[in-house]
Amino acid sequence: MNTEHVKSLIIGSGPAGYTAAIYLSRANLAPVLYEGLAPGGQLTTTTEVENFPGYPDGINGPDLMEDLKKQAQKFGTDVRFGVVTNVDFSARPFKVTVDGSKEIEAETVIVATGATAKYLGLESENRYKGMGVSACATCDGFFFRKKDVIVVGGGDTACEEANYLSSICNKVYMVVRKPYLRASKAMQERVMNRPNIEILFGYNTKEVLGDDTGVTGALIVNDKGEEKVINAEGFFLAIGHQPNTELFKGFLELDDEGYIVTKPGTSITNIPGIFAAGDVRDRNYKQAITAAGSGCIAAIDCERYILSL
Numbered sequence: 027m028n029t030e031h032v033k034s035l036i037i038g039s040g041p042a043g044y045t046a047a048i049y050l051s052r053a054n055l056a057p058v059l060y061e062g063l064a065p066g067g068q069l070t071t072t073t074e075v076e077n078f079p080g081y082p083d084g085i086n087g088p089d090l091m092e093d094l095k096k097q098a099q100k101f102g103t104d105v106r107f108g109v110v111t112n113v114d115f116s117a118r119p120f121k122v123t124v125d126g127s128k129e130i131e132a133e134t135v136i137v138a139t140g141a142t143a144k145y146l147g148l149e150s151e152n153r154y155k156g157m158g159v160s161a162c163a164t165c166d167g168f169f170f171r172k173k174d175v176i177v178v179g180g181g182d183t184a185c186e187e188a189n190y191l192s193s194i195c196n197k198v199y200m201v202v203r204k205p206y207l208r209a210s211k212a213m214q215e216r217v218m219n220r221p222n223i224e225i226l227f228g229y230n231t232k233e234v235l236g237d238d239t240g241v242t243g244a245l246i247v248n249d250k251g252e253e254k255v256i257n258a259e260g261f262f263l264a265i266g267h268q269p270n271t272e273l274f275k276g277f278l279e280l281d282d283e284g285y286i287v288t289k290p291g292t293s294i295t296n297i298p299g300i301f302a303a304g305d306v307r308d309r310n311y312k313q314a315i316t317a318a319g320s321g322c323i324a325a326i327d328c329e330r331y332i333l334s335l
């Protein structure tokens with residue numbers, strides 16, 4: 027196998043990875059960044075971002091990520107297309123395999139692999155994935171123009187997706203398992219004020235219904251065991267995320283939900299020389315700006331570590 031030695035390797039290309047890259051490249055540490063399975067991360071599946079400071083008129087998620095990438099490249103980050111498929115963090119230099127074939131030896135690693143949308147785990151949900159079942163309204167909403175759709179979840183993501191879909195679709199049913207929404211007040215008001223969004227409180231999905239053409243609806247059930255069929259062609263999940271840490275199990279300390287544990291107020295993991303930034307270590311905030319901030323912290327921690335060697 028062909029082995030390359032690098033001073034600092036960044037895994038992931040969301041706001042955390044790119045911000046770490048901007049800082050490390052400006053510090054002349056020539057970082058190599060692997061973009062991973064979803065170049066640009068979760069913001070590439072968003073439309074308008076209105077809460078990233080510096081954009082008074084808002085910016086499109088993909089445009090924001092493209093700007094961050096250009097900024098990282100401008101200072102010398104080597105941004106590469108490729109997926110990290112294996113790691114060995116048992117000794118320094120750390121060994122990282124990319125696309126199953128290329129081996130990198132890294133003095134330091136910043137893990138910024140983010141988080142991925144969760145599914146309910148129903149067999150019927152799996153059967154109709156890509157045939158009406160989706161976890162990304164902004165990616166797939168277009169296919170359900172003027173049709174009826176279901177959004178599962180009661181958090182900010184669910185409200186944002188329901189709101190987005192309500193501008194494209196005929197009707198949006200929100201299936202919320204609690205008797206209230208967990209989303210922020212502003213998001214709650216938006217969905218409550220949309221005439222074509224109907225919120226079904228206290229319901230869980232028992233089955234995604236469908237036929238050869240794809241999803242035809244869902245069978246939902248409430249706490250009293252009362253069942254209801256909703257007819258819809260799209261079934262969107264918005265029930266939270268799973269941190270992308272599978273590769274690091276056995277090396278990095280993870281919490282009970284799989285998020286990387288870092289020393290409070292820093293990006294420092296249980297292994298000196300490995301740092302974590304962004305949603306992969308953040309079960310609370312998960313904002314582009316907090317991810318970017320933690321990417322900055324990781325770069326500074328990493329730089330100090332290299333200087334101490």
Ligand code: NDP
Binds near residue numbers: 267
């Ligand atoms: P959340 O964890 O906040 O919400 C998940 C929702 O899905 C909850 O309503 C939860 O119900 C429900 N849920 C979870 N599991 C199931 C299940 N198995 N069956 C049915 N329902 C389920 O995740 P979000 O992705 O919405 O948000 C994550 C973070 O990102 C939050 O901090 C949020 O504020 C932030 N965010 C901010 C945005 C913005 O500011 N523009 C946009 C999007 C997200 P229950 O309440 O019962 O647990």
